Structure formats: structure tokens, C-alpha cells
Amino acid sequence: MKSTRKAYGEFLVETGSKNSNIVVFDADLAKATCTIDFKNKFPNRHFDMGISEQDMIGTACGMALSGKKVFASSFAMFAAGRAYEQVRNTAAYSHVDINICATHSGLGVGEDGATHQCIEDIALMNVIPDMKIFSPADDIATKKILNECLMLEGPKYIRLGRNEVPDVYSLNDNFRLGGSNTFGNGVDGTIFATGATVSIALDAKLILKSFGIDVRVVDLYSIKPVDVVTIVKCASETKILVSVEDHNVIGGIGSIVSNILCEKYPKKLVKIGVQDKFGKSGKADKLYELYGITKENIVRVFKES
DSSP states (O other): OEEHHHHHHHHHHHHHHHOTTEEEEESSOHHHHTOHHHHHHOGGGEEEOOSOHHHHHHHHHHHHHTTOEEEEEEEHIIIIIITHHIIIIIIITTTOOEEEEEESBSGGGGGGOTTTOBSSHHHHHHTSTTOEEEOOSSHHHHHHHHHHHTTSOSOEEEEOOSSEEOOOOOTTOOOOTTOOEEEOOOSSEEEEEOTTHHHHHHHHHHHHHHTTOOEEEEEOOEEESOOHHHHHHHHHHOSEEEEEEEEETTTSHHHHHHHHHHHHSOOOOEEEEEOSOOOOSSOHHHHHHHTTOSHHHHHHHHHHO
């Protein structure tokens, strides 16, 4: 069990030890975003911009244009929300090679409440031309995806979480831009998930198996570009389609999958996620229960379909 933000911090130290060209920016949240270990080890390559996310993105873009490999971090609410204009106009419009690593996404922020629970960031980033979006499910996926990002040009948004999540991958698994990973080959249904909800979907898969319902789980770790071929394949091969996400169902992976189905293979999709509401303050697992982002709710959908 490890949070994806913690894996991010480890990646920075591990990779930064090998590559002196890597620099890190933060906005007064180095401890929370887990960039503090990099700061302690490489103080001359870590830049804390204070509570000034717009300045952080702008300055980080300038550093990237000088040839540095830049990682810029804050909570998703601030990286995607407060600095939206700079992300759009300075990073994406100028095709800057920057990695925006946004931690504390979704309801998983927990007690910080609705103001800090960014349930709109996938939607915000998805409509920006040239932006690439990744959402890793565990620590292994996080490090491999970040390593992949080092080899990609242009702006990238990597969505990370606050809470610990179980490993669902092994060191032999691979990740690429525009890819996805499928668990199982059941024909009774498909569960599309991303980030923290992948382990929830896999738990639901095991429960459904005990009821004689065999489903597959697709981890859409590359949200933009998304794996259109796999989505259509699952729609054609399985009976029931469900998406589950720690994000507003409007503009999240549910909407993305629905758009593809509408164009390529018309079929019903049941969307599990935040149903166009703000979050609340509380423990993350209790919030997931309140908003129906649970293995039990996934099972219920399949049993009632």
C-alpha cells in the first residue's frame, strides 16, 4: 500500500540522482506533494514558488524552454484550477515540455472538503489542445508513467492521489501514451476505471465472479489520448458497460467513453462517480460510500442490469 503522490516523490529522487537536468517546482506544498525529499537532496534544483501557482507554472515553463526537464506540483485544485490560464496559454499553446503533477485529486482529499476536492480536473485538462493526461492506479504505474513522460514532448498532466492504494501491477507491466491495460477477458461486462478506482473495480470483479458474472476491468491510465480501440472492442465483446471514477461524471472518463461509443459503437454505459455535486468533508472511504464509488455499488449495477 502506497499513495501515488509518495511514488511520485520517490521517482523524483531516483531519477534526479541519475539525471541532473531534472528540476522540480512546488507551490508551498512540498511535504504534501512529496517533492520535499527531492528538495532535501537537491536544494539547488527545487524551486518553491510559495502560494502562487500561476507564477509557478509560468516560471516552470520558462525553465523548460531553457532545456530542463521540469516537474511542477501542487494540489489538483490549484494546478488545474487556479493556474488554468497559465496551463492553457503558457504551457499548452506554446507546446512547452512540462510535467504538471497534480496530487490530492478527487474526493480522496477527504477532510479538506469541497473547496480542495478537485472533481473537474480531467474535464478541464481534456479540452486543452495538445495536453496529454495520465492517471496511474498504483505506485508501479506512477513511476513507469512518469518515466514515459520524460520521453514525450509537450505538456503533460499527471493525476495523483493523496491516499494509499494497493498494488495492482507488477514490474513487468508496461505503459504507453494512448494505451490501457485490461484485467481478465470476461464477456458479461466491462468496468472502465482510472486512478484510485482501478483497485475498487478489481475488488468488484472478484465479488461478481462469485455470483457467476465474469467481467473484465480496463484501466484507462492514458486519458488523453484514450485507447479508442480497446473501448470499442470491449463494447462489442461484453454485455454491460460501467465506468467508475473519483471525478464528476460530467467530463470524466464516463463522458469520454460515452463520446466514443456514440461515434463508434452505440451502447449504453452506466456512469459511477460524482453525480454533478460538490464534495463534502470526511474520511475518503466514507465519501466514496456516500457518492457510490464502491465495489458494492458496482456489483449492484451488474446484478440489477
